[in-house]
Amino acid sequence: MKVSFIGAGSWGTALSIVVADNGHEVKIWDINPEHIEAMKTTRRNDKYLGGVVIPDNIEPTSDIEYCLAGADVLVIAVASQAYRSVMESHGAYMDDKTIIVNVAKGIENGSLLRISEVIAEFKPNNPFVCLSGPSHAEEVSHRLPTTLVSASTSKEVAECIQDLFSTDYLRVYTNPDVVGVELGGALKNIIALAAGITDGMGFGDNAKAALMTRGIREITRLGIKLGAKVDTFTGLSGVGDLIVTCTSMHSRNRRCGIMIGEGLSRKEAEEKVGMVVEGIYATKAAYDLSKKLGVEMPIVDELYAVLYEEADAKQAVKNLMLRARKHEMEEVTKETIWE
Structure with a gap:
């Protein structure tokens, strides 16, 4: 599968490594082009995950349109209060068939909307998953045993993301209660x-x-x-x-x-x-x-x-x-x- 990530912080990078470990084609974009360039050059993310090597099948890019083109799955790994800005700026590049995965944990201040509700304002037809659970990026990036939950109103979509992220160190359960x-x-x-x-x-x-x-x-x-x-x-x-x-x-x-x-x-x-x-x-x-x-x-x-x-x-x-x-x-x- 072609999997794209918005946000190359600690959690976005750690999860991109999981997907890469499963042999998928991964692109990762961040708002900071200098950060992306450093990841390209060093094959590391020392700013957020010191000592972790980025696999060869992860492509850091500063071109958001290129990053999102043809993505089967889009993982958005930014702070919860930034989701609306991301959707306003980049929603037009997201294909309606792309599964959108939220990995942030927050509620939008002001509107009091959950992240799924914010995303639905811009992309109401896209399949949606909330990937959550007891997990520190530092431990996942070092491939320590971890469990997560893939939550979606669609059993098929929840199981797709379950398969995408499941490894011998990351176990994913499904849940319909988004x-x-x-x-x-x-x-x-x-x-x-x-x-x-x-x-x-x-x-x-x-x-x-x-x-x-x-x-x-x-x-x-x-x-x-x-x-x-x-x-x-x-x-x-x-x-x-x-x-x-x-x-x-x-x-x-x-x-x-x-x-x-x-x-x-x-x-x-x-x-x-x-x-x-x-x-x-x-x-x-x-x-x-x-x-x-x-x-x-x-x-x-x-x-x-x-x-x-x-x-x-x-x-x-x-x-x-x-x-x-x-x-x-x-x-x-x-x-x-x-x-």
């Missing part, structure tokens, strides 16, 4: 950012376990309101992605949170990370969605106050601890708890 997979991937970044803040303040494992458990509860509540399936949030793109992002130093969301917990401002921490911290944008989107839909999300509320209203992080934790007492199971199931 809404749930997109939301799980986007919203877990919020909890990872909060987990980093608790780490930075010196709180222990107990606090992180509580945050992760209650965090997936909030994610599930919002997901159900938007039509997602409960089971998706107990799977790879829910609990799985939450675990890896909250516990690993590969996670830029966690690293950013640690610095905020240590006393840096949101902007200072983001600058030190040096790459897009999706959880910052996801927090605002989730906050706005929760208010719009009337969904209770106390962790999101407190993190929003810390990030956007300069609230004190330690006070935010106290606010969560002193909330009105509740039964653990009441919010999501809506079932009768006590007879």
Whole structure:
């Protein structure tokens, strides 16, 4: 198959290596022509993935029209807030039969649209897949065992992408719940950012376990309101992605949170990370969605106050601890708890 990538950052490059390992013809484009030229010359991506060799069947190019011509599959690997710009600038070069694969994890601020909805505004007839799950580019590029989810409303299309990316080090499952997979991937970044803040303040494992458990509860509540399936949030793109992002130093969301917990401002921490911290944008989107839909999300509320209203992080934790007492199971199931 002919597979094209938009975005030669860490994740786009790592996934292009997977496809190349499977023997496919790969082209990769990036908005930075100097970056592409360096990849051509060195056969490496030292800017984002130091020490990783780019296979010979990956062709870096600065010509977007050439990159997209004849593509059977297009993988878009840019920050979530850049998708609209990509579609506005390059959508005309995308064939209507090309399968479009989103690998970003975010919600568009302002419109509050999921990535699939943004893409559908420009290319409503293209087959679409969200490829998500617990995965760090650094580990995938070194061919360490990883699992992902290929989510599409079309079983055939989901299985096509499953086959494209499956290797002896990358196992891909399919899932028809696009809404749930997109939301799980986007919203877990919020909890990872909060987990980093608790780490930075010196709180222990107990606090992180509580945050992760209650965090997936909030994610599930919002997901159900938007039509997602409960089971998706107990799977790879829910609990799985939450675990890896909250516990690993590969996670830029966690690293950013640690610095905020240590006393840096949101902007200072983001600058030190040096790459897009999706959880910052996801927090605002989730906050706005929760208010719009009337969904209770106390962790999101407190993190929003810390990030956007300069609230004190330690006070935010106290606010969560002193909330009105509740039964653990009441919010999501809506079932009768006590007879």
